Amino acid sequence: MNFNNVRFERSFGTSAQLPPSTAPEVAFAGRSNVGKSSLLNKLFNRKGLAKVSQTPGKTATINFFDGDGVRFVDLPGYGYAKVSKSEKERWSELIEGYFNQDRAFALVVSLIDIRHAASDLDVNMVNFLREADLPFVVVLTKADKLSRQQQNKQKAALKRQLELGADTPLVVTSSAKGDGMDELRSIIKEAVA
Template sequence: MKVTNAELVISAMGPDQYPQEALPEIALAGRSNVGKSSLINRMINRKSLARTSSTPGKTQTLNFYRINSNLFFVDFPGYGFARVSKSLRAQWGKIIESYLQKREQLKLVLQIIDLRHPPTDDDCSMYEWLAYHGLPICVVATKADKVPKTKWSKHMDIIKRDLQIDPAHPLILFSSETGLGKDELWAVIQQAVNE
């Protein structure tokens, strides 16, 4: 997909702040520092629309990015080792859970996993929860450029095994650095949006 226009519309703290436009929404979930912002920037060919940070837990809201006026990327706060209080983490959990279960515009959840490491317990719990609730999932294994090509299939097999990925859910190898997987991911998104 050729992106001609992309903008951050709102950083929402709850449903009353979500955009009212009835555009399809693609949610991005992943642990802190997994590369969600870099993935968004690569997908839309912008260097820094989605702010990347070396500090885990920087995203503390649901960030809605309008793409070409025909869909939204919704970037979730990272789960896992974000340096935030338990009460704030619990609050995020409620907001995200409510969004995932009630948001009619949601067409696809991109679960972002770091290819370099086996999925964490949080990754496995998230995938299990999404699958249990019957949500449309695409698993994206990021940072492929940091793993030798000869080891890609081994690392992908570990992700499939640990998450127990349903064969109906696509698993895409991705690199924000090189653009690997970008066209494939756009194809999955377009299909989800058109269903």
């Protein structure tokens, strides 16, 4: 597949609106502000494809992107404290609703900020993916904010905290510098092949 040919398809505000799964799906999940939109734009070489927010906690939607027979799914960023209870409920409905459907889950990309320990919600997400036996990869974002030595230290610490086995790839990325993009693209290609 060609990562430069990915187009925005549609946004959905409830999981009931999601059309049936007709292609292998690669879903992206992570905390609000983890750098998910920036990563999508870098991965697909398109500046405005996913909206990068100045302020976290934008409206929860699931966004579908289409790329040569692969569907990319941008799940709403979770864990932003300053949103209303109803918005948090909408977030859970969307994410749980998505994963509860009968869909062609090819890969889930779980994004975590490399600078911090994983939050409870990050741990829940990884535990859920493992228990549901979904294929997933952990992507550490914003690596350019740390030195190479700190990156390695955090990578090891997060691998321990999340209890990742040798079969779960952990990719260190920077959307600002481009680090890790080729590695992530090859993992995605393999997952949808």
